[in-house]
Amino acid sequence: MPTYWTIAAAAFRQYSTYRLATVAGVFTNSVFGLIRASILFAAITTAGGELSGYTIAQAATYVWLGQALLAPIEAFGTREVSQRVHQGDVAIDxxxxxxxxxxxxxxxxxxxxxxxLGxxxxxxxxxxxxTGLALPEDPLSYLLGALSLLLAITVAFLTDMLVNLTAFWLLETRGLTVVYTAVMNLLSGFLIPIVWFPDWLLSIARATPFPSMIQTPIDTLSGRVPPLEALPLLGTQLGWTAVLTAAALLMLHAGVRSVEVQGG
Structure with a gap:
């Protein structure tokens, strides 16, 4: 366990050196947050001040929490593992x-x-x-929200890893990454709350792990979903964590066997 803490600390220090990129990321996140907020405010105002349970204040909270989660969960995916597979460096790992x-x-x-943080x-x-934020009054919402955030990062990591591990069989994974990013951003609730979806699309979204990455931590942290109602949502996150972990382990095992069979 100390080894993994050391690795995590090293990753933290590594990214803390990218100060200019951090400032640029904050600026970009803030600008897009204002754009998203203005669009949602217009939709809610047109609907009479409330849309599917969202008021202006709740929509603002939804937008800014979504912008805060965008970088930690790496919503646009990563390609490090797939590149290491293609380059053969995965053997070292x-x-x-x-x-x-x-x-x-x-x-x-x-x-x-x-x-x-950055x-x-x-x-x-x-x-x-x-724009202001609608923050929960129950302290338990913050505690559950922190746990939900950790689970969201974990689910996002595992789904992204599954995409990367396809490199054991695919010569190029960029196209798959683009498709994954588009589907994830839609069904996770990042673009709009999933409760605004038509019923058929809402059912599809809830059958995937994507809402566990964005919608669930936002609902929990903002207090829009009370603590007792948030518990089943965290249970869903835990369930997806278990399923995706098993899938990633099986996929990794099959990928390693594929490389060995090919003489790698």
């Missing part, structure tokens, strides 16, 4: 005295911790100043 998934999960947590919190504070 498999020989390390650590779990393959554990190694990259520790790096993910360290990276996500910095991205949350690129997530500042836009959230800017949003609080410019």
């Amino acid at each position: 498999l020989l390390r005295p650590t779990s393959f998934l554990g190694l990259y999960y520790a790096q993910k947590l360290g990276r996500a911790a910095f991205l949350l 690129r997530g919190v500042p836009p959230l504070l800017i949003g609080a100043l410019l």
